[in-house]
Amino acid sequence: MSRHVQITFDCADPTGMAEFWSTALGYRVQGPPGGYETWERFLDAMDLPPESRNDASAVVDPDGFAPRLFFRRVHEGKRAKNRVHLDVRAAPGLDGDERMAALETEAERLVSRGATRIQRYDPASTLEAGHIMMADPEGNEFCLD
Numbered sequence: 001m002s003r004h005v006q007i008t009f010d011c012a013d014p015t016g017m018a019e020f021w022s023t024a025l026g027y028r029v030q031g032p033p034g035g036y037e038t039w040e041r042f043l044d045a046m047d048l049p050p051e052s053r054n055d056a057s058a059v060v061d062p063d064g065f066a067p068r069l070f071f072r073r074v075h076e077g078k079r080a081k082n083r084v085h086l087d088v089r090a091a092p093g094l095d096g097d098e099r100m101a102a103l104e105t106e107a108e109r110l111v112s113r114g115a116t117r118i119q120r121y122d123p124a125s126t127l128e129a130g131h132i133m134m135a136d137p138e139g140n141e142f143c144l145d
Contacts, residue, residue, distance in 0.1 A: 013137075013138070029057065096123065099123075100120075100123070117134055131143045132144040
């Protein structure tokens with residue numbers, strides 16, 4: 001039996017992280033539960049206080065194939081390098097200078113949305129095609145690959 005995978009981010013601002021990652025991946029923010037036109041109406045119906053309304057958010061692949069990303073608010077900040085990270089496949093099928101140029105363009109776009117560029121790794125051998133290490137607005141590392 002196969003399993004579906006959800007990737008969960010602990011963060012300070014679930015709504016902001018959902019907006020960033022939906023932009024980065026071409027996902028969409030998950031819609032409200034059935035019977036509710038907006039999240040605001042659902043949260044009103046649940047009588048959720050204003051201070052709890054940014055406790056969680058999620059983004060989904062519009063085609064329904066890739067994993068759901070779930071963001072939940074935690075009060076402690078990030079402390080160390082991620083042991084697991086996302087590789088955003090931003091230059092599929094490209095090689096060499098063309099690949100790195102496409103990665104640079106995507107890095108610039110994501111920096112304009114709040115990401116931080118950490119380091120560029122140029123192609124070093126036939127086993128490494130080159131990538132750019134980045135961090136999302138809350139410091140979680142990911143690679144443009």
